Amino acid sequence: MQYRTIIRILGLLVALFSVTMIPPAIVSIIYEDGSGLPFLLAFILCLITGLAIWYPNRSFRNDLRAKEGFLIVVLFWTVLASFGALPFLLLEQPQxxxxxxxxxxxxxxxxxxxxxxxxxxxxxxxxxxxxxxxxxxxxxxxxxxxxxxxxxxxxxxxxxxxxxxxxxxxxxxxxxxxxxxxxxxxxxxxxxxxxxxxxxxxxxxxxxxxxxxxxxxxxxxxxxxxxxxxxxxxxxxxxxxxxxxxxxxxxxxxxxxxxxxxxxxxxxxxxxxxxxxxxxxxxxxxxxxxxxxxxxxxxxxxxxxxxxxxxxxxxxxxxxxxxxxxxxxxxxxxxxxxxxxxxxxxxxxxxxxxxxxxxxxxxxxxxxxxxxxxxxxxxxxxxxxxxxxxxxxVEAVWGFFSAYAMIFVIIMVGLIATGMDDVTAFSATAATLNNLGPGLGEVAATYAEVSDSGKWLLILAMLFGRLEVFSLLVLFSPTFWRS
Amino acid sequence: MQYRTIIRILGLLVALFSVTMIPPAIVSIIYEDGSGLPFLLAFILCLITGLAIWYPNRSFRNDLRAKEGFLIVVLFWTVLASFGALPFLLLEQPQxxxxxxxxxxxxxxxxxxxxxxxxxxxxxxxxxxxxxxxxxxxxxxxxxxxxxxxxxxxxxxxxxxxxxxxxxxxxxxxxxxxxxxxxxxxxxxxxxxxxxxxxxxxxxxxxxxxxxxxxxxxxxxxxxxxxxxxxxxxxxxxxxxxxxxxxxxxxxxxxxxxxxxxxxxxxxxxxxxxxxxxxxxxxxxxxxxxxxxxxxxxxxxxxxxxxxxxxxxxxxxxxxxxxxxxxxxxxxxxxxxxxxxxxxxxxxxxxxxxxxxxxxxxxxxxxxxxxxxxxxxxxxxxxxxxxxxxxxxVEAVWGFFSAYAMIFVIIMVGLIATGMDDVTAFSATAATLNNLGPGLGEVAATYAEVSDSGKWLLILAMLFGRLEVFSLLVLFSPTFWRS
Ligand SMILES: [K+]
Ligand SMILES: [K+]
Incomplete structure (x- = not known):
C-alpha cells in the first residue's frame, strides 16, 4: 500500500478544503452576523494541518492501484467531513x-x-x-x-x-x-x-x-x-x-x-x-x-x-x-x-x-x-x-443489492438496540442509507432526539450509501490489508 | 400444455385427499364431540369431485415438461388448501x-x-x-x-x-x-x-x-x-x-x-x-x-x-x-x-x-x-x-433473493393500503412469506382482526413463500402460457 502517496493526496485535499471556509466568512461580513471568527479559525486549522500533512510526503507520487483508490475515496469523505465539522464545533450559537x-x-x-x-x-x-x-x-x-x-x-x-x-x-x-x-x-x-x-x-x-x-x-x-x-x-x-x-x-x-x-x-x-x-x-x-x-x-x-x-x-x-x-x-x-x-x-x-x-x-x-x-x-x-x-x-449488481440489504438490516437492528422504536429505526436507516434525509415517526423533521450512539450508526449508514456500499465494505476485508 | 393430464393428476390428488377427512371423523367419534358430520360431508365431497375430475381424463398419461411441473405444484397447494377449507366452512362451531x-x-x-x-x-x-x-x-x-x-x-x-x-x-x-x-x-x-x-x-x-x-x-x-x-x-x-x-x-x-x-x-x-x-x-x-x-x-x-x-x-x-x-x-x-x-x-x-x-x-x-x-x-x-x-x-440464488425482496415490498405496501399499521404490516408480511406464523403488533397472537382483503394478501404471501417464489412467479409470465 502506497501510504505516503495517499497521505500526500489527503494533505492536499484538506489544504484545498480550507478555501471553502472563506465564502461563509464573507457572508458573515456582508450580513454582519458576527459569526465570522469560527470560519477564519477553521480556515487556518485546515490550511495548516493540510500543509503539515502534505509537506513531508510531497515527493511521493507513485501510481496508485485500485486498492489505494478505495482508501482515498473513503478517506476523502471521512476526513473532509470531519474537518467540515470544525465550524459547528467552534460556533457559539448554536452550541x-x-x-x-x-x-x-x-x-x-x-x-x-x-x-x-x-x-x-x-x-x-x-x-x-x-x-x-x-x-x-x-x-x-x-x-x-x-x-x-x-x-x-x-x-x-x-x-x-x-x-x-x-x-x-x-x-x-x-x-x-x-x-x-x-x-x-x-x-x-x-x-x-x-x-x-x-x-x-x-x-x-x-x-x-x-x-x-x-x-x-x-x-x-x-x-x-x-x-x-x-x-x-x-x-x-x-x-x-x-x-x-x-x-x-x-x-x-x-x-x-x-x-x-x-x-x-x-x-x-x-x-x-x-x-x-x-x-x-x-x-x-x-x-x-x-x-x-x-x-x-x-x-x-x-x-x-x-x-x-x-x-x-x-x-x-x-x-x-x-x-x-x-x-x-x-x-x-x-x-x-x-x-x-x-x-x-x-x-x-x-x-x-x-x-x-x-x-x-x-x-x-x-x-x-x-x-x-x-x-x-x-x-x-x-x-x-x-x-x-x-x-x-450482472453478478456485481446482484451482489450490490444483497450487500445493501445486509447493511440495512444490521444498522436497523443496531438502532433498535439503542432504544429506537421500530418504525423510526426502519425509516431512519432508509433515509440515511439512501442519502434521503427525512424519515417517518420520530425523525420526520429532525434527528435531534436520536441518541449519540444512534447518530454514529446513522453516520455510518450515510457513508455506506454514499460510497455505494462496496467502496467502504472492501476496507473490512482482511484481503484488502494484506500486501 | 398437457391440460388433461394435469387435470387427471389433480382429480386423483383430490380423491386421495378425501381420505384425510376420516381420521378427524374418528377423533370425533372417540371423544363424542358431535362434530363428525362436517368431516363425513367433506370426505364425500372431495371423493366425488376428485373422481368426477379424474374419470373423463383417466387415459391422459402423457409425459410432463418442466412447465407443467410448475402448474401442478401451484395447483397442488391451492386446490388442496381450498378443499381443506371445507370442514371449516361446514362446521357450526366455530362459525x-x-x-x-x-x-x-x-x-x-x-x-x-x-x-x-x-x-x-x-x-x-x-x-x-x-x-x-x-x-x-x-x-x-x-x-x-x-x-x-x-x-x-x-x-x-x-x-x-x-x-x-x-x-x-x-x-x-x-x-x-x-x-x-x-x-x-x-x-x-x-x-x-x-x-x-x-x-x-x-x-x-x-x-x-x-x-x-x-x-x-x-x-x-x-x-x-x-x-x-x-x-x-x-x-x-x-x-x-x-x-x-x-x-x-x-x-x-x-x-x-x-x-x-x-x-x-x-x-x-x-x-x-x-x-x-x-x-x-x-x-x-x-x-x-x-x-x-x-x-x-x-x-x-x-x-x-x-x-x-x-x-x-x-x-x-x-x-x-x-x-x-x-x-x-x-x-x-x-x-x-x-x-x-x-x-x-x-x-x-x-x-x-x-x-x-x-x-x-x-x-x-x-x-x-x-x-x-x-x-x-x-x-x-x-x-x-x-x-x-x-x-x-449463483445467479439463481441472487435472483431468488431479489424476487423475495420485491414480493415482500409489494405485499407490505398492499397491506398498508388496506389500512394496516406499518409495524403490523411489516411483521405480518415477514411471518407469512417466511411461513413463520406469529408476527408483532396486532398480529402477535391471532390474525382475526385483519381485514378480508388483508387476509387474502397474506394467503398470497404464504403461497409465494411456500412455493419458493419462482414456482408461483413463473405463472405470471406471458412466456409461460405461450404454447
Ligand atoms: K438528500
Ligand atoms: K410455521
Missing amino acids: MSTTDAFFESFSGLTTTGATVIEGIDYLPKAIQYYRQQIQWLGGMGIIVLAVAILPILGVGGMQLYRAETPGPVKDSKMTPRIADTAKHLWYIYFSLTIVCATAFWVVGMNWFDAICHAFSTIAIGGFSNYDASLGHFNSVGVNVVCVIFLWIAALNFALHYAAASGRSLKGYFHDPELKTFFIIQISLVLICFSVLIQFNWFTDAGIAFDQALIQSVSISTTAGFTTTEFSNWPVFLPIMLIFSSFIGGCAGSTGGGLKVIRVLLLYLQGKREVDRLIHPKAIYSVKLGERALPDRV | MSTTDAFFESFSGLTTTGATVIEGIDYLPKAIQYYRQQIQWLGGMGIIVLAVAILPILGVGGMQLYRAETPGPVKDSKMTPRIADTAKHLWYIYFSLTIVCATAFWVVGMNWFDAICHAFSTIAIGGFSNYDASLGHFNSVGVNVVCVIFLWIAALNFALHYAAASGRSLKGYFHDPELKTFFIIQISLVLICFSVLIQFNWFTDAGIAFDQALIQSVSISTTAGFTTTEFSNWPVFLPIMLIFSSFIGGCAGSTGGGLKVIRVLLLYLQGKREVDRLIHPKAIYSVKLGERALPDRV
Whole structure:
C-alpha cells in the first residue's frame, strides 16, 4: 500500500478544503452576523494541518492501484467531513455537541440532508450558508466519484459505464484522465447551479435563499435555511423550479457532459435508464395525486397536484425537501415514498438509493430467471437496449443489492438496540442509507432526539450509501490489508 | 400444455385427499364431540369431485415438461388448501367466514401456522386434530417438493441438489423417480413423527396433545390445540423435546434419507449448510439469553435460558410456537428474531424463509465481489466446501433473493393500503412469506382482526413463500402460457 502517496493526496485535499471556509466568512461580513471568527479559525486549522500533512510526503507520487483508490475515496469523505465539522464545533450559537457537529457535517457532505438543528431560521446567515455549501461540495465529489472513479474501480456493476466499453454511454467518450473529466463535470455542475439559482430568484426568492437552495437542489441534498424547508415559500413556482432541477440533477452527468460538449443530444433519448427513471417518476406522482384526491386531503385539485409532484419527486430522487407533512399522508403513501427512495436517482447523478440502472437490471435479471425456468435449455442474456451485459456486471449488481440489504438490516437492528422504536429505526436507516434525509415517526423533521450512539450508526449508514456500499465494505476485508 | 393430464393428476390428488377427512371423523367419534358430520360431508365431497375430475381424463398419461411441473405444484397447494377449507366452512362451531376458512386452511397446508381462531381450547377435539393434521400433510408435501421436485425444476439455485450433480449430497444418491423418492421420504417423515409424539408423551403430554404437537413440530408448522401454544404446558421437558425435533426437521431431509438408508452418517458432519445452521442457532440463543439476563427479564437464569432456547429456535426455524410474549422482549430481540426467520431452515426441510444454504451462498458471493474489487484481474469462484458452484446456481440464488425482496415490498405496501399499521404490516408480511406464523403488533397472537382483503394478501404471501417464489412467479409470465 502506497501510504505516503495517499497521505500526500489527503494533505492536499484538506489544504484545498480550507478555501471553502472563506465564502461563509464573507457572508458573515456582508450580513454582519458576527459569526465570522469560527470560519477564519477553521480556515487556518485546515490550511495548516493540510500543509503539515502534505509537506513531508510531497515527493511521493507513485501510481496508485485500485486498492489505494478505495482508501482515498473513503478517506476523502471521512476526513473532509470531519474537518467540515470544525465550524459547528467552534460556533457559539448554536452550541453543538461533538456528535451533533459530526452528524451535521457528514449529513451535509454525503448530501443526505438529515439535520439535528432546530431553529435554522434564527441561525447566523454564515452558518445557514455554510450548511448549504457543504452539500454542494459533497454533490461535486459524488459526480466525480460516480462518473469518473467508480466505473474504473468497478463497484456494483458500474464498470458498465467505463468509457472503453461499448453501449449507451459509448458516444460520450469520457476524457480518460480523471482530473480532466472532473474539471469538465464541475463546469457543468457549476453552470447548472447558476441557472438553478437564477430560476429560483425569478420565481420570487431573494438571492441568498436562491443560492442556498440551488446548492442543495443540484446536489440533491435537501438542506434548507428554513425549518419549514421548501414549505416556507409556499409557492408553486418554487416547487416547479425545484422539481425541474431535481430531475436534471438526478440524470447521469455523463449524458449532460455528452450534450454540453455538443457531440450528441440524442444520448437523452436513447438512454434506457433515463426512460425508466421518468416512468417511475410519473407513476409516483400520479399515484400520490389520485390517493390525495380520493381522500380529499387538500382543498382543491391544483394544490393536491402541486404537493403530489414536489413531494414524490423530492423523496424519490432522495432530495428530501419537504413542503408538507407527507409522513401523515393517507394509507400507503408515506411508506411507498420511503420505498421509492431505495430506487433513487440515475447512476452518475447526485441522487442516492440503489440507482435506477441497478433496479432496472435487477428486474431484467429476474425476468431472465423466470424465462430460464420455463425453457431450461435455452440461453438467455440480460440486455440493456441492444447490448448484452457481461455476467460480471450482472453478478456485481446482484451482489450490490444483497450487500445493501445486509447493511440495512444490521444498522436497523443496531438502532433498535439503542432504544429506537421500530418504525423510526426502519425509516431512519432508509433515509440515511439512501442519502434521503427525512424519515417517518420520530425523525420526520429532525434527528435531534436520536441518541449519540444512534447518530454514529446513522453516520455510518450515510457513508455506506454514499460510497455505494462496496467502496467502504472492501476496507473490512482482511484481503484488502494484506500486501 | 398437457391440460388433461394435469387435470387427471389433480382429480386423483383430490380423491386421495378425501381420505384425510376420516381420521378427524374418528377423533370425533372417540371423544363424542358431535362434530363428525362436517368431516363425513367433506370426505364425500372431495371423493366425488376428485373422481368426477379424474374419470373423463383417466387415459391422459402423457409425459410432463418442466412447465407443467410448475402448474401442478401451484395447483397442488391451492386446490388442496381450498378443499381443506371445507370442514371449516361446514362446521357450526366455530362459525367461520369464507375468508377465515380459506385463511386457516392455507395457513395450515403451507405450514405457516398463522391462525384466525380465538378460543382454540374450546373447539371440538376433531377440529383441533384436523388443524394439526393439515399442517402435517403440508409438511409432507414440502419435503417431496423441496427434495424431489424443485431440484429438477431448478428453482432458486436448487439444481444444486440435483442427484446427478457432484457435491455435498452426492453420496445420498436420491432415487431418481419422484414417486419412489417420495415414498422413502414419507417413511422417514412418518417415523420421526412417531418418535416425536412418544417423546412429548414421555415428558408429560397426554397422547392426544402429543400427537397434535408432533404433527406441527415435524412440519415446522406451529399450530397448537391451545391458544397459549406451547406455553400452555409450561414445561422445560416439552420445550426441550420441541427444540430437538425442530432442529431435526429443519435439516435437509436428503441427509436423513442418506443416514436412514445406512449408506452414510457422515453426511451430517460434512454438510456446510448444517454447520452454518447450527452456528446461527447457537448465536441466536446466546444473544437472546444474554440480553434477557442483562434486563433481568425472568426471575432466574434457568428460566431465561429455557425461554431464550425455545423462542429463538421456534422463530428462527419458522415454527412459530410461542411460550411467552417474545414480541414484548427488550430492545432489539423481537425484530432480530423476526429477521432470523428470513434465514429459516435448511433447503429440503419443512422450514420456511430463504433457507440457510441461500444465505450462506449470498454471503460467499458477497465476499467474492469484495475480492474481485481488490484484485480485479484474479479469477474467483464461489466454493461450497471443495466444490466450485456454476454461475447459473449463483445467479439463481441472487435472483431468488431479489424476487423475495420485491414480493415482500409489494405485499407490505398492499397491506398498508388496506389500512394496516406499518409495524403490523411489516411483521405480518415477514411471518407469512417466511411461513413463520406469529408476527408483532396486532398480529402477535391471532390474525382475526385483519381485514378480508388483508387476509387474502397474506394467503398470497404464504403461497409465494411456500412455493419458493419462482414456482408461483413463473405463472405470471406471458412466456409461460405461450404454447
Ligand atoms: K438528500
Ligand atoms: K410455521
